[in-house]
Amino acid sequence: MKDQIFGVLQRVGRSFMLPIAILPVAGLFLGIGGSFTNETMLETYGLVEFMGKGTIMYAILSVLNAAGSIVFANLPILFAMGVAIGMARKEKEVAALAAAIAFLIMHASIGCMIDINGGTDSMLAGSTTSVLGITSLQMGVFGGIIVGLGVSALHNRFYKIELPQVLSFFGGTRFVPIISSIVFLFVGIGMFFVWPPIQTGIYKVGDLVLRSGYGGTFIYGVMERALIPFGLHHVFYLPFWQTAVGGVATVNGQLIEGAQNIFFAELGTKGIEHFSVSATRFMSGKFPLMIFGLAGAALAMYKCAKPEKKKLVGGLLLSAALTSMLTGITEPIEFTFLFVAPILYVIHCALAGLSYMLMHILNVGVGMTFSGGLIDLTLFGILQGNQKTSWVWIVIVGIGYFIVYYFGFSFLINKFNFKTPGREEGDAETKLYTRADVNAKKGKKGENASGGSDDVTSAMITKGLGGKDNISDVDCCATRLRTTVFDASKVDESTLKQSGAAGVIKKGNGIQIIYGPRVTVIKSNLEDYLHSSASDIVEEETNVEATKVEAKVLAPLTGKVLTLQEVNDGVFSEGMLGEGIAIEPEDGLVVAPFDGEVSMVFDTKHAIGLVDENGVELLIHVGIDTVQLNGKYYEVMVKDGQKVKAGDEMLKVDLEGIKKEGYRTITPIIVTNTDNFQSITHTNQNQAKKLDEILDIK
Numbered sequence: 001m002k003d004q005i006f007g008v009l010q011r012v013g014r015s016f017m018l019p020i021a022i023l024p025v026a027g028l029f030l031g032i033g034g035s036f037t038n039e040t041m042l043e044t045y046g047l048v049e050f051m052g053k054g055t056i057m058y059a060i061l062s063v064l065n066a067a068g069s070i071v072f073a074n075l076p077i078l079f080a081m082g083v084a085i086g087m088a089r090k091e092k093e094v095a096a097l098a099a100a101i102a103f104l105i106m107h108a109s110i111g112c113m114i115d116i117n118g119g120t121d122s123m124l125a126g127s128t129t130s131v132l133g134i135t136s137l138q139m140g141v142f143g144g145i146i147v148g149l150g151v152s153a154l155h156n157r158f159y160k161i162e163l164p165q166v167l168s169f170f171g172g173t174r175f176v177p178i179i180s181s182i183v184f185l186f187v188g189i190g191m192f193f194v195w196p197p198i199q200t201g202i203y204k205v206g207d208l209v210l211r212s213g214y215g216g217t218f219i220y221g222v223m224e225r226a227l228i229p230f231g232l233h234h235v236f237y238l239p240f241w242q243t244a245v246g247g248v249a250t251v252n253g254q255l256i257e258g259a260q261n262i263f264f265a266e267l268g269t270k271g272i273e274h275f276s277v278s279a280t281r282f283m284s285g286k287f288p289l290m291i292f293g294l295a296g297a298a299l300a301m302y303k304c305a306k307p308e309k310k311k312l313v314g315g316l317l318l319s320a321a322l323t324s325m326l327t328g329i330t331e332p333i334e335f336t337f338l339f340v341a342p343i344l345y346v347i348h349c350a351l352a353g354l355s356y357m358l359m360h361i362l363n364v365g366v367g368m369t370f371s372g373g374l375i376d377l378t379l380f381g382i383l384q385g386n387q388k389t390s391w392v393w394i395v396i397v398g399i400g401y402f403i404v405y406y407f408g409f410s411f412l413i414n415k416f417n418f419k420t421p422g423r424e425e426g427d428a429e430t431k432l433y434t435r436a437d438v439n440a441k442k443g444k445k446g447e448n449a450s451g452g453s454d455d456v457t458s459a460m461i462t463k464g465l466g467g468k469d470n471i472s473d474v475d476c477c478a479t480r481l482r483t484t485v486f487d488a489s490k491v492d493e494s495t496l497k498q499s500g501a502a503g504v505i506k507k508g509n510g511i512q513i514i515y516g517p518r519v520t521v522i523k524s525n526l527e528d529y530l531h532s533s534a535s536d537i538v539e540e541e542t543n544v545e546a547t548k549v550e551a552k553v554l555a556p557l558t559g560k561v562l563t564l565q566e567v568n569d570g571v572f573s574e575g576m577l578g579e580g581i582a583i584e585p586e587d588g589l590v591v592a593p594f595d596g597e598v599s600m601v602f603d604t605k606h607a608i609g610l611v612d613e614n615g616v617e618l619l620i621h622v623g624i625d626t627v628q629l630n631g632k633y634y635e636v637m638v639k640d641g642q643k644v645k646a647g648d649e650m651l652k653v654d655l656e657g658i659k660k661e662g663y664r665t666i667t668p669i670i671v672t673n674t675d676n677f678q679s680i681t682h683t684n685q686n687q688a689k690k691l692d693e694i695l696d697i698k
Contacts, residue, residue, distance in 0.1 A: 015086020015148070016234040019078040022071060027264070027369030030068025031379030033061045034267045038384075065268060072264045075242065076131065076144035077103050083148025088155050091173050091524060098177040099151040102184035106147060107136040109188025110195075117192075127199060129255065137195050140257045141242040142202075150187065151180045160521050160603060162627055172520025202244045209240075210247060210278060214357050217281045221356030225349040229338055240282045247279050259283065263367030267380070274388050275365030284364045284394070285356025286328060286372025287381075292398030293351065294324045294333050296405030297344075301336075303406075304413040305422025313422035328371025341418035344409065355401065362393040456577050456619070456672055457522065458529035460499035465511065466490025468530055472509070476523040480505075481513040498576050551614040553695035554646055555688040556593045557667055559585040563682070567666055569624050577619065578674035581682050581694055583667050588653035590620060591690055592644040593669070602627075605634035608650055609672075616697055617673040622653055624664045633657040647691055671697065 037058060042048045051057045071078070077100065084099035085092045111134045119135075129138045139146075155176045163171040170178060209216055220240070227233040240246035246259035252269045256262050259279040266272045266279075298321035305313040320332040337344040359366075366381035366389045381391030413420055465471050465485055472484040481501075485491060486509065493504045496513050505512040515522050562582040567573050572582070596612035606626040610618045622634070633654035638644060655665050671680055681696040688694055 012083070012087070012149070012235055015083045015152075016079075016238055018086055019075065019082035020234065020238075022078065023260075024369040026068045026071035027376070028068070028379065029064045030072070030264055030267060031369075031376075031383070033063070033065025033068060035379065035383040036061045037065055038270070069264075069268050072261060074132065075261070076139065076141050079141045079144030079242075080147040080151070083145055084151045084155065087149065087152030088159075090528065091155070091159050091176075094159065094173040094176050095152055095155040098155060098180040099147055101177050102151050102180040103144065103147045104132070104134075105181050106143070106184040106188040106191065107131045107134045109185050110134075110136045110192050113189060113192035127196060137191065138199060138255065138257065139191070139195060140244065140261075141238070146187075147184065150183065151176075154180050154183060160524050161630065162518055162521055162604075164628060168518045171518055172524060174520055199244070203248065206244045206247055209245060214360055217285070217360040218353040218357040220282060220353075221285050222349050222353035224356075225334075225352040228334065229345075237282065246282055247276075249276060249279070260367060263380075267367070267384075272388065274363075274390075275367065275384070277360065277363050277365050280365045280367050281356065281360040283368045283372070284359040284366045285352065286368065287366060287377050287394045288355045288359070288398040288401045289352055290328045290330055290372045291325045291374055291377065291394075293348075293355070293401040293405045294330055295321045296402035297337070297348075297409050298324075298333055300406045300409035300413065301420040301422070303410055304420060309422040309424075316421060324373070326373045326375060328368075328373035328376065330371075336421065340420055341413070341416070343416075344412060344418065347408070347412075351401070351404070355397070358397050359393070362397070363390050364393050365389045366391050366394065457499050458526045460495055460576075461513070461522075461526055462529065464492045464495035464499060466492070471530065474523060474526055474530070476519045481515060481519050481523055481526070483511045483513070485509050485511055500571065500576075551612060551616045551697040552594070552693050553616070553618060553669070553671075553697065554593045554691045555583065555694045556590050556620055556650075556669065556690070557583045557585040558587055558689050559583045559667075559687075561683075561686055561688050561694065562666065564668065564670075567624070567668055569668075572621075572624075572668045572670070575674075577668075578670045578672045579680045580619075580668060580670035582669065583688060583694075585622075585653075585655060585665055585667055588655045589649060589690075590622060590651035590653065590667075592646055592648040592650055593618065593620070593691075593694075595645050596643075598638045598640055598642045598644060598650070601636055601638065601640055603631075604629070605631040605636050605651070608636075608638070610644070614697075615673070615676065616671060619668075619670040619672050620651075621668045621670070622651065622665070623658055624666055626658060626663050629658065629661060629663070633661075669694070671695070 036042070036047070036051055039048075039052075042052055051061070080099045080103040081096045084095040088095035114128060114135055114137075127138050128135055130136070131139075131143075137143075158175050158179055159173050161171055161175050162168065163175070212219075224233055224237055227236050240258070241260040242258040244257040247257075247262060249256050249262045249265075251262065251265040254265070256265045259282045262276055262279040263283070266275050298317040302310065302314055302317050317333075324330045324333060334345065334348065337348060366377060366384075368376040368380060377391065377394065381389045381394065384391075386392050412418065413423070417423075419425070461481070462468055462471070465483060466487060467490070470485050470487055470490050472486055475482045488506060488509050488511070491504075491506065491511055493506075496504050496511075499513075501513045501515055503514040505514070560583065562584060564575060564580060564582060565573050567582045571577060590608070592610070594610070594612045594616070596610050596616075598608060599611045599617065600609035602608070604627050606623055606629065607619060607621040610620070612618070623629075635652040636650070637652065638648075638650045644650065653665075658665050671677070674680060677697050679696075679698045681698075683692075683694055683696070685692070685694075
């Protein structure tokens with residue numbers, strides 16, 4: 001459970017990075033535009049004549065200021081879309097569209113509830129705001145995050161849904177905006193009642209943080225650095241930067257929530273004498289650390305390197321130090337500490353907390369967009385003037401930090417013989433380390449790279465289009481799979497029609513394959529397949545010498561044995577998926593038909609794919625057209641990649657429930673890689689019990 005929660009938090013943290021990544025550009029616009037339209041700054045540096053009101057430069061800079069401000073003013077919807085994209089497994093553009101629609105519907109629903117209950121003059125007075133022109137509750141980026149997480153969950157659940165034939169046009173990815181709209185209409189109504197007490201609680205937390213004083217700032221700084229190795233620092237600091245947890249202030253007549261939002265609101269407002277330190281306490285501590293401290297650490301590692309490796313180490317560390325100083329990106333240096341000497345990282349975290357606390361004590365009011373490098377210091381500190389920011393203290397404290405890091409780290413590296421870059425034994429590689437190295441050292445496994453399934457229809461489409469390497473792009477319209485191939489002569493129309501297509505249209509290198517309204521699901525499955533390792537396998541022609549094996553398939557069910565022709569279904573009866581037999585089951589327990597491995601459990605639970613030690617790939621498809629039930633009446637007891645023995649229970653099925661829904665329970669049992677074998681012989685029996693022999697394969 002802890003691993004699952006940790007994994008989800010990591011994904012959430014990564015999903016925050018997309019909207020956060022736009023902030024440096026928006027901050028650059030706002031920083032330059034706000035700085036050079038500030039009358040005090042222009043008068044101080046004698047620039048009124050060249051850049052004052054009425055000049056072309058003033059007009060351009062005013063546009064930059066407005067362009068930056070609009071991003072910070074609309075962060076909630078950017079987070080809604082960004083989180084949905086980050087958390088969606090596939091078809092991310094659909095998730096983004098659904099999130100934008102859901103966001104608007106949720107706030108429109110809240111706005112309507114506010115009007116119904118007396119408008120802004122009601123008991124909600126003071127807790128409402130305008131969101132994209134809609135009167136709504138003051139939810140800030142929390143509203144966007146709620147929408148993003150909710151829509152991504154709906155998207156991952158339904159983006160491949162298959163609806164009944166009459167509604168199939170609305171299936172697949174088209175269903176996601178529909179279900180998201182319905183769900184968030186009710187979420188909006190619910191939020192009208194639920195959010196006000198939550199908002200009150202957030203304000204109380206923010207007040208508690210504010211009253212925590214310098215000690216609270218120290219703990220914040222330690223935690224922010226300590227969570228970096230786990231990739232959870234974005235989850236930690238975001239509430240402080242973007243919500244009322246980081247403070248609330250009235251700027252230019254507007255109620256602003258979140259430390260970063262307060263800073264940028266003040267940046268764009270004239271007449272501010274000093275930026276709010278209660279907000280910048282969550283940001284300014286990074287500057288001494290990243291510009292000066294880590295540069296000192298880099299110099300210490302260079303000094304401690306072996307003489308013969310100093311030239312190589314110097315190049316690596318200089319690049320890493322300059323990256324940290326200019327942009328505030330610290331990973332190469334910090335993860336090198338963590339990999340070779342974790343105690344150095346512990347000390348680094350404590351010094352980080354101290355840096356935040358010192359900036360708070362010294363009343364430093366420098367904010368940032370993304371990280372504490374020289375670029376942000378120049379824009380939001382130096383150009384704003386020391387009177388408004390007290391930025392000079394960053395340099396003074398920073399020099400002290402450079403000295404502490406240089407001498408402290410040099411002493412510890414030599415004292416304990418830490419194998420920092422350039423001190424490796426023998427022929428060990430000299431390099432800086434990354435998060436991947438740290439994770440590998442801890443034995444973490446990466447995410448499953450395949451993410452796809454070896455489904456038969458996608459395999460046939462791929463083969464019909466001339467193989468994976470011949471496919472340029474894949475898309476779809478209402479009824480057609482639209483693809484572009486590199487060489488149209490490799491396209492096999494007969495194979496494409498065997499995949500279930502009603503027709504194939506070739507126009508140059510553009511191939512349109514007509515499947516009907518459920519084409520969106522076919523497209524999603526095909527894209528998954530093309531990203532999986534299964535699509536890399538080159539199918540040999542049928543005249544290649546067959547695999548020399550002997551294998552037996554046992555009955556997974558008890559019931560009447562039928563030929564595939566008796567199934568009376570186009571796909572199975574015509575052998576499109578391969579040879580095999582079918583069983584009309586007498587009970588709903590499905591067991592493993594041989595010793596092997598579960599290669600795939602369909603999302604809709606109605607079918608299971610297996611492979612045995614001889615390479616026999618078997619599909620057990622319980623019922624005809626039962627994919628429409630979307631898992632109803634099925635209980636799966638195995639999972640992808642699970643090893644099974646003949647007779648192991650795999651699936652329980654409510655046969656009577658399926659029949660009442662109007663579906664047949666006949667279960668085709670297909671060898672999907674039939675072409676790999678010389679013969680597949682059926683037993684002559686008309687009735688089979690579980691684990692009776694039903695197929696002989698050579």
